[in-house]
Amino acid sequence: MKANASPDTIPPRGHEAKRISIMEAAGEVFCRESFAGANIDMIAAEAGVSRQTIYNHHGDKEKLFVAIVRDLTERCNAGIFATISTFPDQPKDLEADLIAFAVRMNRNCVCNRDGKFLRKLIQTEGERYPELFAEWREQGPGRTWPAIAARFARLAHAGFLDIDDPDVAARQFLALANAELQTTFMLGGTPDDDEVLQSATHGVRTFLRAFGKRQPAADAQKHSALAGA
């Protein structure tokens, strides 16, 4: 059946290409038109594929939708964890490093294609597929918030920050980082690099005014003289 001369269980090749372009097109269309407003012919046209092929691959519209959301959830979480792993645990310049982190977070997880799509699909159809989005909630916010909070806790413990509740601080950090992008998000727009940087810069400055060490001792005095390593 499936065990050919090919090395592993991967099925034929052209298949996969079709599958991918269907997934991409479907994400785009579901996102733009909502589940009810999307129709299979639209997706087929956008994917450059015949309608029947979509039915061959995914069975029906609902199964296709679920597959899309699962796929997006997975990819987004991977991206978020990859970005979290770049958190500045040993910052040279705390402000600059946190700004850069906030920019990465926004660019790679919030403003990118997958992030935008997943967010919109969750908001639009979340109530209709409770268990699907419960899954997202557990895998996403349920694991990413604590991960970020742990990084901030470590930073505080190392004496770089003055934080009472790392969970609260983590949520506020991200809220501040995209405080100025909200209106753009509302209408489905994508902030450009400049807006992202602006928002991150203002957000991190405020964050540090709130949680930065007042007069650390001697070494965390920043932004006047740069003592290179």
Added chain:
Amino acid sequence: MKANASPDTIPPRGHEAKRISIMEAAGEVFCRESFAGANIDMIAAEAGVSRQTIYNHHGDKEKLFVAIVRDLTERCNAGIFATISTFPDQPKDLEADLIAFAVRMNRNCVCNRDGKFLRKLIQTEGERYPELFAEWREQGPGRTWPAIAARFARLAHAGFLDIDDPDVAARQFLALANAELQTTFMLGGTPDDDEVLQSATHGVRTFLRAFGKRQPAADAQKHSALAGA
């Protein structure tokens, strides 16, 4: 035609009752099902009205939708300005007063029925009706952000806060105030009073750590001893 014995231009009574229940039901259904997913029979049933009555009142589905959004926009803006007018210009207890304001803002403008509906409709259908939502943008964020910023500027000028850019501060204030409500919003939920208070309290505390006067003079020393009036 319309000038009966009745005092002013208000048409018959039962009419208005129907109109209102149609508007309410339509808001609910459009919001729950999205424009494409909503159907007139659903709205009619939910409004306790016959399908034909909806067509009599609003012409067609699209006109009905536009009417709903216009109505929500108007009501929401009214609510926001009413709430802004309760901003603590002469705070007795800055932290407590700002928390109370943040709670009012969230409860009356963000978490209430109209706020939830308008936000979801904008996110879901915003791209499909550019001019309708441009209108919202001008009347809403375009006028409310500056209004709030002006209040913060005044507070800063009066010596209660240490703010560089009131526009940034205003956006960050609101971002902080509902930083902890985001996940709930995502799935269409409504935060309860406790969550709102928590989020506002944490948000305002952080806001004041960032923008509060460090050592004002003698009176703003809080949260250790309570000097009753």
Added chain:
DNA sequence: GACGAATTAGACAAGAGTGTCTAAATTTAT
């Protein structure tokens, strides 16, 4: 109680979308 306006239920045509089926064309690997 009677009048006119508004509402109602139901039927209706027209259109759009889903999911299935078939036979031809194309791809992939042997």
Added chain:
DNA sequence: ATAAATTTAGACACTCTTGTCTAATTCGTC
């Protein structure tokens, strides 16, 4: 080249929805 699998276009039945129409009923008012 040949055989198997996949894709394709098109037709199809079926369902759902929109928006119109009609005739009967209800409502508000005088």
